[in-house]
Amino acid sequence: MKVTVVGAGAVGASCAEYIAIKDFADEIVLVDIKEGFAEGKAMDLMQTASLNGFDSTITGVTNDYAATAGSDVAVITSGIPRKPGMTREELITTNANIVKTVAENLIKHSPEVIIIVVSNPMDTMTYLAAKATGLPKNRIIGMGGALDSARFKYRLAEALDCPQSDVSGMVIGGHSDVGMVPLIEKATRNSVPVSEFLSEEQKAGIVEATKVGGATLTKLLGTSAWYAPGAAVSELVKAIALDSKKMFPCSALLEGEYGLNDLCIGVPVLIGKNGIEKIVEIELSEDEKAKLVTSAEGVSKTNGLLEVEA
Numbered sequence: 540m541k542v543t544v545v546g547a548g549a550v551g552a553s554c555a556e557y558i559a560i561k562d563f564a565d566e567i568v569l570v571d572i573k574e575g576f577a578e579g580k581a582m583d584l585m586q587t588a589s590l591n592g593f594d595s596t597i598t599g600v601t602n603d604y605a606a607t608a609g610s611d612v613a614v615i616t617s618g619i620p621r622k623p624g625m626t627r628e629e630l631i632t633t634n635a636n637i638v639k640t641v642a643e644n645l646i647k648h649s650p651e652v653i654i655i656v657v658s659n660p661m662d663t664m665t666y667l668a669a670k671a672t673g674l675p676k677n678r679i680i681g682m683g684g685a686l687d688s689a690r691f692k693y694r695l696a697e698a699l700d701c702p703q704s705d706v707s708g709m710v711i712g713g714h715s716d717v718g719m720v721p722l723i724e725k726a727t728r729n730s731v732p733v734s735e736f737l738s739e740e741q742k743a744g745i746v747e748a749t750k751v752g753g754a755t756l757t758k759l760l761g762t763s764a765w766y767a768p769g770a771a772v773s774e775l776v777k778a779i780a781l782d783s784k785k786m787f788p789c790s791a792l793l794e795g796e797y798g799l800n801d802l803c804i805g806v807p808v809l810i811g812k813n814g815i816e817k818i819v820e821i822e823l824s825e826d827e828k829a830k831l832v833t834s835a836e837g838v839s840k841t842n843g844l845l846e847v848e849a
């Protein structure tokens with residue numbers, strides 16, 4: 540498998556590192572617009588191969604899409620991250636132009652590629668990539684829910700004082716501070732609903748901490764996070780490589796699923812060799828449905844800005 544990662548910054552390099560360490564890809568190509576930057580990151584990562592025990596090759600190029608030709612998967616991480624106090628939506632003007640150009644360049648050289656969009660505001664950038672490339676909807680995947688769900692599990696395990704491997708939970712909806720919908724009533728500890736162990740107040744605290752997970756890290760780091768985002772992307776790419784049909788919440792183009800249309804938003808999907816193999820429509824409570832609809836309204840509003848900006 541050949542994987543291209545566009546943007547060799549914090550998230551792009553972390554993606555490349557986790558993909559290499561998990562050792563399922565033959566070739567990883569890092570692309571950046573900053574002269575020599577991707578080449579440097581690739582060389583540094585390649586010098587970890589004997590230490591970390593992987594055989595994937597990693598190369599870096601400066602804005603040279605010919606080197607990405609024949610990619611099976613391409614991850615778009617190019618664009619600016621937010622600073623403390625900002626929302627992801629504020630990045631739209633700069634990142635829309637970058638994501639559109641990058642997506643168009645990618646499909647010129649890899650017509651069969653599956654694109655994973657990471658750049659923020661992610662749901663809107665995924666929608667933009669879908670529109671700009673015209674790729675079938677199974678081949679455009681937005682990464683946000685896999686990360687948000689990992690953060691949800693971190694918070695659940697913290698409150699339950701248990702290992703993260705004991706908890707299960709999922710976050711659907713838009714990848715934004717207000718739009719995330721952590722499915723707290725469906726979360727379990729080893730198949731037992733967490734409501735058996737946690738008070739209403741504790742559950743509300745977990746939901747809120749999950750929703751602002753990215754903002755909390757941005758405040759601490761001065762820029763947004765990269766380790767968990769990179770790891771989350773690597774799990775999606777691995778599910779494609781291994782055709783595992785594993786379920787993740789991902790931003791997918793909806794055409795009537797969940798009663799929603801003409802937007803990309805986080806819903807449970809099965810990931811396999813064709814990208815999104817299936818959008819899974821789970822039974823939502825009235826409260827969960829209402830939250831998803833409100834979240835979709837927010838994403839659509841941001842998509843509306845795109846028509847002006849893009």
Ligand SMILES: NC(=O)c1ccc[n+]([C@@H]2O[C@H](COP(=O)([O-])OP(=O)(O)OC[C@H]3O[C@@H](n4cnc5c(N)ncnc54)[C@H](O)[C@@H]3O)[C@@H](O)[C@H]2O)c1
Pocket residue numbers: 545546547548549550551570571572573576616617618619620621630634637640641656657658659661682683686714762763764765768
């Ligand atoms: N979806 C998610 O869950 C998630 C998680 C973390 C970060 N993000 C987003 O990912 C993006 C990247 O974050 P980061 O921390 O890696 O930022 P960063 O600044 O460290 O890296 C971004 C890189 O993109 C490069 N770049 C800019 N324009 C380019 C172009 N046209 N072609 C190729 N490369 C280009 C820059 O030179 C830079 O190296 C941000 O928009 C951030 O908000 C999303």
Ligand SMILES: O=C(O)C[C@H](O)C(=O)O
Pocket residue numbers: 620621627659686714752753754756757763764768
């Ligand atoms: O918080 C951000 O701006 C980056 C990313 O979307 C995240 O959730 O870490």
